[in-house]
Amino acid sequence: MIALMFGPPGSGKGTQASRVALRLGVPHVATGDMLRSEVARNTPLGHEAKPIMDAGGLVPDDLVVRMIEARLNQADARGGVLLDGFPRTVPQAVTLDAMLEKRSEHVAEVISLEVPADELKARILKRATTEGRSDDTAVGLAQRLVVYRQETEPVLEHYRDAGTRIEAINGVGGIDAITDRILQALRHNGAPVASS
Numbered sequence: 001m002i003a004l005m006f007g008p009p010g011s012g013k014g015t016q017a018s019r020v021a022l023r024l025g026v027p028h029v030a031t032g033d034m035l036r037s038e039v040a041r042n043t044p045l046g047h048e049a050k051p052i053m054d055a056g057g058l059v060p061d062d063l064v065v066r067m068i069e070a071r072l073n074q075a076d077a078r079g080g081v082l083l084d085g086f087p088r089t090v091p092q093a094v095t096l097d098a099m100l101e102k103r104s105e106h107v108a109e110v111i112s113l114e115v116p117a118d119e120l121k122a123r124i125l126k127r128a129t130t131e132g133r134s135d136d137t138a139v140g141l142a143q144r145l146v147v148y149r150q151e152t153e154p155v156l157e158h159y160r161d162a163g164t165r166i167e168a169i170n171g172v173g174g175i176d177a178i179t180d181r182i183l184q185a186l187r188h189n190g191a192p193v194a195s196s
Contacts, residue, residue, distance in 0.1 A: 001026065003026075003107070004083045005082055005111050008148045009124065012123070013084055015175060016175075020082060020186075021081075024194070027081050029084065030084045031067070034067055034068075038067055043070075061087075062095060064086055064092070066099075087155055090155055093159070106164075107162075109165050109167060110165070111186075114170060116172070117145065124137075167186070
């Protein structure tokens, strides 16, 4: 099963993706981590990505999709993956879909964490004090939310129009409670969720 973890900045998608992937028995594929790993391992894809990343540029969509395809070819990904951080735009989704179609695969599920803006702001500002991320400011969040609404939210409509199952999950509450909501929704749809 190819699934996507989706949500605005501060929604907890990275935290939830790692927990849910473990229970599904599939790799959590965070595209940023994957890019850094390819570079660190000096793979051919990493060699392509390194100069772009070193210059502060955005790695082209086709390169990210080739990395995802390479990841899907690894033994532990035979049962699928949970993607986190990609696709972020409709063109990225179209590129990903085309690659998956060639493999006779498709995105089966989108898990969309829904968190109100005031909660996102509180989380981001808290994270700024605990992790010291430079982009975790009220102004930074406001800008990231504008980009999210303009460029990333339309990805949900893209998959909804394609007939992909969208699981809208209340992303407010304790981490365990949110994980349980996601797993309950996946179980309801027949996904093979392991017991904790």
